[in-house]
Amino acid sequence: MSASHPRSRRSRLRLTVPAAAVAALALTLAACSSGAPSAAGTGSAGGADSLNVLMISSHQGAADYLAKRYKEETGITINPTIVPYDQIGNTLDLDQQSGANQYDAAAVWYVSIGDLAADGSIQDLTDWIDSTPAIEKDDFIQSIYDPYSLVDGKRYGLPFDGDSHVLFYNKTILERNGITSPPKTWDEYVQDSKIVTQNEGANGVYGNVIFGQKSPLILGASFANRLAGFGGTFVDAQGKPTINSPQAVQAAQSLVDALGSAYPTPAETDFGAGNTAWYAGKAAFIENWTDLGVGSQINPASTVKDQWGVVPLPVGGSNTTPRASLVAGFTWVVSANTKKTQEAKDFIQWATSSKINEELLTADPQTGIDPNRSSTLNSTSYAQKYPELAEVNHTSLNGTLPWPTGKNATKAAEVLTDELANLIAGQENAQQALDKVQAQWEQLLG
Amino acid sequence: MADAALTVRPRRPRGQSRREAWAHRLFVTPSVLTLLILGLYPLLFIIAAALSESTLGKPFQSWVGADTLAAVLGDADTVAAFLRTVVYALGVSLASLVLGVVVALALQSAVRGGSLVRTLVLLPMFMPPVVVGTLWKLVYNSGGGLLATVVGFFGGDRQAVAPLSSTSWAMPAIGLADVWEWTPLVALLVFTALVAQDHEIVEAARLDGAHGFRLFWSVTLPSIAGVLAAAFFIRLVLAFKVFDLVFMMTSGGPGQATTTSSYEIYQAVFREFDVGKAAAITLVLAVIVTIVTIPVALITRRLQANHE
Numbered sequence: 212m213s214a215s216h217p218r219s220r221r222s223r224l225r226l227t228v229p230a231a232a233v234a235a236l237a238l239t240l241a242a243c244s245s246g247a248p249s250a251a252g253t254g255s256a257g258g259a260d261s262l263n264v265l266m267i268s269s270h271q272g273a274a275d276y277l278a279k280r281y282k283e284e285t286g287i288t289i290n291p292t293i294v295p296y297d298q299i300g301n302t303l304d305l306d307q308q309s310g311a312n313q314y315d316a317a318a319v320w321y322v323s324i325g326d327l328a329a330d331g332s333i334q335d336l337t338d339w340i341d342s343t344p345a346i347e348k349d350d351f352i353q354s355i356y357d358p359y360s361l362v363d364g365k366r367y368g369l370p371f372d373g374d375s376h377v378l379f380y381n382k383t384i385l386e387r388n389g390i391t392s393p394p395k396t397w398d399e400y401v402q403d404s405k406i407v408t409q410n411e412g413a414n415g416v417y418g419n420v421i422f423g424q425k426s427p428l429i430l431g432a433s434f435a436n437r438l439a440g441f442g443g444t445f446v447d448a449q450g451k452p453t454i455n456s457p458q459a460v461q462a463a464q465s466l467v468d469a470l471g472s473a474y475p476t477p478a479e480t481d482f483g484a485g486n487t488a489w490y491a492g493k494a495a496f497i498e499n500w501t502d503l504g505v506g507s508q509i510n511p512a513s514t515v516k517d518q519w520g521v522v523p524l525p526v527g528g529s530n531t532t533p534r535a536s537l538v539a540g541f542t543w544v545v546s547a548n549t550k551k552t553q554e555a556k557d558f559i560q561w562a563t564s565s566k567i568n569e570e571l572l573t574a575d576p577q578t579g580i581d582p583n584r585s586s587t588l589n590s591t592s593y594a595q596k597y598p599e600l601a602e603v604n605h606t607s608l609n610g611t612l613p614w615p616t617g618k619n620a621t622k623a624a625e626v627l628t629d630e631l632a633n634l635i636a637g638q639e640n641a642q643q644a645l646d647k648v649q650a651q652w653e654q655l656l657g
Numbered sequence: 658m659a660d661a662a663l664t665v666r667p668r669r670p671r672g673q674s675r676r677e678a679w680a681h682r683l684f685v686t687p688s689v690l691t692l693l694i695l696g697l698y699p700l701l702f703i704i705a706a707a708l709s710e711s712t713l714g715k716p717f718q719s720w721v722g723a724d725t726l727a728a729v730l731g732d733a734d735t736v737a738a739f740l741r742t743v744v745y746a747l748g749v750s751l752a753s754l755v756l757g758v759v760v761a762l763a764l765q766s767a768v769r770g771g772s773l774v775r776t777l778v779l780l781p782m783f784m785p786p787v788v789v790g791t792l793w794k795l796v797y798n799s800g801g802g803l804l805a806t807v808v809g810f811f812g813g814d815r816q817a818v819a820p821l822s823s824t825s826w827a828m829p830a831i832g833l834a835d836v837w838e839w840t841p842l843v844a845l846l847v848f849t850a851l852v853a854q855d856h857e858i859v860e861a862a863r864l865d866g867a868h869g870f871r872l873f874w875s876v877t878l879p880s881i882a883g884v885l886a887a888a889f890f891i892r893l894v895l896a897f898k899v900f901d902l903v904f905m906m907t908s909g910g911p912g913q914a915t916t917t918s919s920y921e922i923y924q925a926v927f928r929e930f931d932v933g934k935a936a937a938i939t940l941v942l943a944v945i946v947t948i949v950t951i952p953v954a955l956i957t958r959r960l961q962a963n964h965e
Binding site for chain 2: 298329415425426476477621622636
């Protein structure tokens with residue numbers, strides 16, 4: 212028996228090495244797959260009188276509204292599946308690539324349409340849009356129409372949630388702190404924020420909310436707002452990266468300067484935490500979508516009703532013209548493998564129409580939708596109900612700062628976000644962080 | 658003749674032998690197929706994806722050779738994530754092992770009236786990691802979390818307590834949640850070994866004057882060493898997989914302070930659509946996990962063999 216031991220050990224070793232390797236691979240795969248949050252709902256192919264659509268959690272109100280109204284108008288049932296905002300692109304991509312083909316249409320982040328098109332997950336809608344006058348494409352707000360739909364000369368979507376960040380301020384907090392007017396520059400914003408935090412930080416009231424959680428739609432948005440204000444761009448007219456320009460570095464530094472007076476703690480602050488602080492009257496300034504104004508008035512949690520004001524995003528450096536940064540706009544696309552292409556097109560045409568956009572803008576409860584059309588931006592109902600929002604949208608949507616949208620754009624956004632996370636964590640300075648982004652973007656975007 | 662007759666192997670009909678051979682093959686077929694499907698297919702898929710340009714929607718677009726692997730190994734953030742993952746896995750595994758033994762010994766002492774205690778102690782293990790992450794995120798919340806409240810109670814600055822925003826403390830904070838969640842598993846395994854111990858040996862040692870730590874160190878520990886090593890191995894593998902807690906608590910931040918390799922793989926696949934990069938990271942991670950776990954596996958086998 213003793214003689215057999217050494218051979219046994221060797222054979223065990225031979226078995227152990229490959230077994231451990233396979234186990235490690237299987238476990239890694241499991242870790243990878245188990246992390247993907249699943250869709251909140253379950254889609255099904257359904258009959259001819261139903262459509263499965265994919266939407267984000269911030270659009271839950273809009274999903275409910277659209278489903279109800281479309282059923283009333285057409286008798287067709289809309290089955291929305293709601294996923295987190297940073298999961299919609301990959302959910303659609305996997306759905307199409309796997310052959311599940313559960314979704315007929317989706318309202319995706321506009322930055323992802325280039326990658327979705329490259330992956331063959333969405334349909335080219337160019338001919339349909341050009342041959343359908345009822346879409347009224349000229350009525351889409353022109354500064355968002357191209358970024359939200361155009362990739363390499365082809366159109367893949369129709370703008371749904373016209374996105375524009377603006378600066379909200381709490382009038383009561385500013386008055387308490389002797390600040391007579393909202394800031395027009397990012398430097399003033401930083402100074403005013405410091406005053407409020409110094410005076411009231413001990414009582415849990417802070418100068419600003421900085422959305423700093425590591426996500427392109429959150430931290431990326433905070434940087435993009437300043438980049439727009441300082442007059443910078445992500446890429447130049449030829450699509451070449453310009454992310455380490457002097458304006459971009461100033462914008463990044465301005466973001467860092469605002470952290471000291473921010474609602475705690477910026478690196479963990481997502482939309483939920485930031486908006487909750489705003490509604491609770493804990494912050495003097497917050498950068499957000501115009502629909503936060505709607506929420507400030509009608510959200511049951513809001514304590515700031517009629518106490519807020521809104522202005523275009525501040526400017527900085529040599530730039531004196533406010534611009535909206537198109538941070539998190541969403542656009543309707545038709546999935547590549549749907550068997551209900553025409554029905555899906557009919558639906559997205561309806562969902563992005565002037566009439567429905569106007570209804571969504573003023574609906575109660577709020578839908579999370581911003582204007583996508585000039586006609587709705589100028590509509591009487593919107594101007595009467597939310598005059599300040601209409602005015603600020605007018606001002607800032609004249610010139611906008613879109614993110615890159617071609618192939619690899621989603622990866623480029625992640626690269627930027629990673630470096631911005633290092634920046635606000637104090638691990639790099641603004642120039643170092645953006646130089647690293649520039650180097651990687653030149654490889655990704657050309 | 659009699660000896661010769663003893664050494665002759667009884668012959669079976671050829672047909673029966675073949676039938677038995679086929680029956681054997683039939684019985685092992687499910688295991689072989691399972692191994693192929695669960696092990697070989699993912700392995701080949703990952704290797705192929707790592708060596709090709711592969712996106713979420715269009716895998717295996719073009720052959721890129723070792724370019725992606727080279728890019729991954731040349732990326733300082735990715736290499737740092739590998740190191741962070743190894744240090745994290747070893748740290749939380751050791752902590753879980755020590756605490757698991759302590760808890761198991763306590764459970765053994767409370768074995769008579771301790772069924773309720775045992776259930777309560779094991780509760781964290783049964784909680785979904787997403788819930789654990791949310792729970793601990795609330796504990797660490799500087800705006801009224803348990804930790805901030807306790808610090809405030811003792812006169813400290815509540816707002817200064819934000820471990821998940823600290824590049825130094827975020828990873829240990831996640832590790833604490835991880836240890837809290839999985840220590841019960843180690844405790845359960847060790848407790849089982851303690852119960853299965855030969856009580857006559859323990860009694861004999863007691864009669865010889867061994868008590869307390871001396872009894873544990875000289876008698877109990879050697880008898881459960883094999884189980885301890887196995888528990889450490891299992892815990893190590895679980896720790897290498899950490900994703901849910903990072904996803905829920907920090908999204909890999911602040912900066913890259915809590916970005917583990919599993920989180921990087923998720924980010925590459927689901928947020929960058931880059932399956933090729935994710936596969937390359939997976940391959941490298943698999944090698945690292947293998948290198949780290951093989952010695953543990955060998956020690957486990959040796960200790961178990963010694964015990965037998």
